[in-house]
Amino acid sequence: MKIVIVNSLYAPHMIGGAEISTQILAETLASTADVHVLTLGGHNRAGGVAEERIGGVTVHRLPHANLYWIGDAKRRGVLMRTARRLTDLYNPRMTKTVRELLSQIRPDLIHTQNLSGFGAGIWTAAAGLGVPIVHTLRDYSLLSPVSSPIKNPLLARLYALASAGYSRRVTAVVGISSHILRRHTDAGLFPHAARRVIPNAVEGGIAASAKDFDRKPLHIGYFGRVEPEKGVRELVEAAMSLPPDVVERIVVCGEGSLRGKLAESCRHDGRFVFPGKVKPAEARRMMAEVDVSFVPSVWEEPFGRVIIESYQVGTPVYAADVGGIPDAVWNPDEFLFPPGSAAAIRAKLLSYHSLPGGEKRRIQEACLKHCRGFTQAALLDRHLNLYDETLAGGGYAAVATAVGQVH
Known part of the structure; x- marks a missing residue:
């Protein structure tokens, strides 16, 4: 199976948990599939698309086509960051670049993650390829161009409406928690997508620490x-x-x-x-x-x-x-x-x-x-099951939590 994963940033450019989780997913899947990652680099168009291998994954770094590279966000003010996010609503140059890469790679399945800098419009890039799209919700960036908690409800509503239109092309949507999945579907996003909850894998050994259980303070x-x-x-x-x-x-x-x-x-x-x-x-x-x-x-x-x-x-x-x-x-x-x-x-x-x-x-x-229940082995098993069912045309429950808790 050939899988294309799309995420705003990828190692070694890490901001938070989304980048960590995306790398864990990509490298875990690489044990059983040919995995390609499309991500954004800090270079301009003249640099073209740079390619490298990291942890068994082929990484394609696209030149950013926005006001600035998302990796430089800390240097920017609120207005500039909001303007960059609003540009994501319609970014034909980025959609064209993604379409060209997908045509070259010809994946069996596309799995998008955080799309800030790409824009949800790239879901249209796969329209002529007949390839199913899975999307994982890791934050609230499809609902608002400003950070959560949402500070401008009207702006956020307009932004979510645009995201909802693009999301009609998504075949299956995954929430890293039942809450984040429900927040998006309640807002009208992913109306045709099958729904799953698959929590992040968290790296690290599992071993009991020595504690004095009888000590009171x-x-x-x-x-x-x-x-x-x-x-x-x-x-x-x-x-x-x-x-x-x-x-x-x-x-x-x-x-x-x-x-x-x-x-x-x-x-x-x-x-x-x-x-x-x-x-x-x-x-x-x-x-x-x-x-x-x-x-x-x-x-x-x-x-x-x-x-x-x-x-x-x-x-x-x-x-x-x-x-x-x-x-x-x-x-x-x-x-x-x-x-x-x-x-x-x-x-x-x-x-x-x-x-x-x-x-x-x-x-x-x-x-x-x-x-x-949050290991890489569990993550791999749940994603392979999801991919198999997606490629076969679905046929699973609308929402099924991976760890038995839905709130």
Whole structure:
């Protein structure tokens, strides 16, 4: 089988989880298929299409045909970024380039991912080839030209209408969570597409960390961007309100606009540690050392990668009941809390503190078992099944979650 994957960026150009997940998917599929990736480079038209091999995958880097390359987004203001995204609504030059490449490669199936910089119009590039299109939803960029949470409902509605028109050509749509899939289909996108939920694969070994389950004062951790939408302020407030015999140490690992302010507010409380951004291996070590992690986001996270990373080292997670997070959490009835509530986080801290050591050990074992549903082997199996059914003409349930949880 020959598969073309399309994504805005590809290794070594990485911004976030979408690029990581796309590379994992491509290299995993390369074990059983001829995989080509179409992505955008920072060069102009004179440079043409550059080709290279990475991890068994043939990568085609197209010159960007927009106001600027998406890899330079951090240097641009809000107006320039919005204008670039609006250009995605109709970018005939990019569609033409993609059509020419698809005609040369002649894939059996096209699997698009994030399309910022390409534009959803490239779905029309496959129209004359008779090749089915699968699309994976990893963010909300088809719904709005500005970042989520959506700040301009009218502009977002017009943008979503354009995306919906193009999406009529998509054969099957995949959400990395049931929430992100429902957000798009409720907005009228992918009216003719079969629907699936397939969570991201999260790399990393699965091994229980050594913990003193009978020690009562808790060591807790937060790992991620230290921004208002991540709910870190509420976590800090909740932890500060509890005495040292309940919460003994709080690690807030990551960088962001709130880090300095939060560190300053905690300067007289020696329990707090703000190590900043660290290498993945170091973050994983710290994650293994805490008793419990918190993911207190207040915005609609598309997925919950850090939740699975925590489970992989044997550390349970309490998380906000928002976005795609519930699909990733083990035992959501117990380990979810309302977003934006320091009081709810405080209650969960007291709840976990009160558990006997034997129960904490049982929870760790359950978390380790749960995260095995997010491996590369599981990702490969689910995608190959989807591709087989898509090529055969469909015939599967409209929405089937991969891990047995739909919220």
